[in-house]
Amino acid sequence: MNNTNSINRNTCKVCGLCAEVCPMKIMIKNDSTEISFRQDRLPLCIKCGQCMAVCPTKSFVVEGLSYSKDFFEMPDQIAPDIMFFNMIATRRAVRNFKDKPVPKELLEKIVQAMTFAPPGFTPIKTEITIIQDAEVVRKALPHMIKVYDDLVAAMNNPIARIFIRHKVGAAKYKTIKNHVVPLMKSRLPELKSGKEDTITRHAPSMILLHADRNAENYETDIHIALTYGFLAAHALGLGGSAMDLIPPAIENSRELRRMFSIPESNTVVGSMILGYPKYRYQRGIKRELKGVLWI
Numbered sequence: 584m585n586n587t588n589s590i591n592r593n594t595c596k597v598c599g600l601c602a603e604v605c606p607m608k609i610m611i612k613n614d615s616t617e618i619s620f621r622q623d624r625l626p627l628c629i630k631c632g633q634c635m636a637v638c639p640t641k642s643f644v645v646e647g648l649s650y651s652k653d654f655f656e657m658p659d660q661i662a663p664d665i666m667f668f669n670m671i672a673t674r675r676a677v678r679n680f681k682d683k684p685v686p687k688e689l690l691e692k693i694v695q696a697m698t699f700a701p702p703g704f705t706p707i708k709t710e711i712t713i714i715q716d717a718e719v720v721r722k723a724l725p726h727m728i729k730v731y732d733d734l735v736a737a738m739n740n741p742i743a744r745i746f747i748r749h750k751v752g753a754a755k756y757k758t759i760k761n762h763v764v765p766l767m768k769s770r771l772p773e774l775k776s777g778k779e780d781t782i783t784r785h786a787p788s789m790i791l792l793h794a795d796r797n798a799e800n801y802e803t804d805i806h807i808a809l810t811y812g813f814l815a816a817h818a819l820g821l822g823g824s825a826m827d828l829i830p831p832a833i834e835n836s837r838e839l840r841r842m843f844s845i846p847e848s849n850t851v852v853g854s855m856i857l858g859y860p861k862y863r864y865q866r867g868i869k870r871e872l873k874g875v876l877w878i
């Protein structure tokens with residue numbers, strides 16, 4: 584990728600931290616006098632910035648990164664661990680919202696939280712679209728309903744079923760057949776009559792996470808960014824939930840893609856509905872992981 588990472592030898596303390604943290608093990612601490620680069624590995628630099636983040640004297644410079652632009656100083660006070668665990672333990676999937684818009688400053692903080700999410704590797708592929716207007720969400724809903732109405736109808740047709748299976752692959756087809764269709768069959772009457780909104784949940788805001796469908800490794804990045812977004816929303820007194828029904832609806836609706844300005848080349852991978860929680864939960868929910876093995 585590049586071979587011009589450099590060390591200011593006048594200020595370098597030769598502490599070796601940059602070599603320690605580098606995921607690609609590009610630097611070597613030869614002895615107590617010098618850090619050297621492995622020339623064969625320099626092209627592997629993923630520009631993760633770990634070396635610059637750890638360097639106590641700002642001596643390490645990765646080509647294209649700058650201390651002033653790409654880094655920030657650690658907050659003086661790190662929140663006690665108890666606050667963090669309380670925060671993640673009290674998060675809930677919120678599907679009931681107050682009829683109150685989310686201020687732009689809070690949406691910006693959620694976006695900022697997403698920028699802190701770790702990417703698998705750079706360049707970052709995640710793109711987001713923030714819908715700040717409840718009216719836009721409301722107008723989108725009928726188009727989402729139509730996609731699912733069409734899907735349920737198509738799944739009743741043996742020829743269309745073969746086509747869908749071919750288009751989405753075996754695993755997704757199984758999910759559609761066993762979960763999505765039965766779910767939507769039960770929900771569509773209320774959705775169509777306007778009695779219930781079990782897709783966008785009358786959310787005042789929504790965030791869509793998308794990426795170029797030809798890019799590599801974007802799905803995991805997007806899910807991690809989404810997770811950061813949820814936690815930030817919760818920390819800010821908001822609530823939200825992932826909505827797996829929304830991305831496929833957008834994928835299959837020209838109107839929705841246009842409404843949300845999703846580029847033709849992009850696929851929406853994640854979505855998050857967002858707003859002020861209407862109800863207060865009295866207690867948290869305990870869950871177990873499927874397996875925990877200590878070795």
Ligand SMILES: Cc1cc2nc3c(=O)[nH]c(=O)nc-3n(C[C@H](O)[C@H](O)[C@H](O)COP(=O)(O)O)c2cc1C
Binds near residue numbers: 631633702704
């Ligand atoms: C999906 C995903 C896959 C990753 N895979 C690797 C990996 O194979 N090897 C590795 O050293 N780091 C891996 N990482 C760590 C990233 O390289 C790291 O998060 C990124 O360089 C940013 O560094 P930071 O989050 O510690 O600041 C992965 C991260 C993610 C989110």
Ligand code: SF4
Binds near residue numbers: 588604605609
């Ligand atoms: S930017 Fe990352 S990969 Fe590149 S040298 Fe620094 S630590 Fe290593």
Ligand code: SF4
Binds near residue numbers: 595597598599634637
């Ligand atoms: S972390 Fe900084 S001071 Fe330490 S060896 Fe690397 S470049 Fe030098």
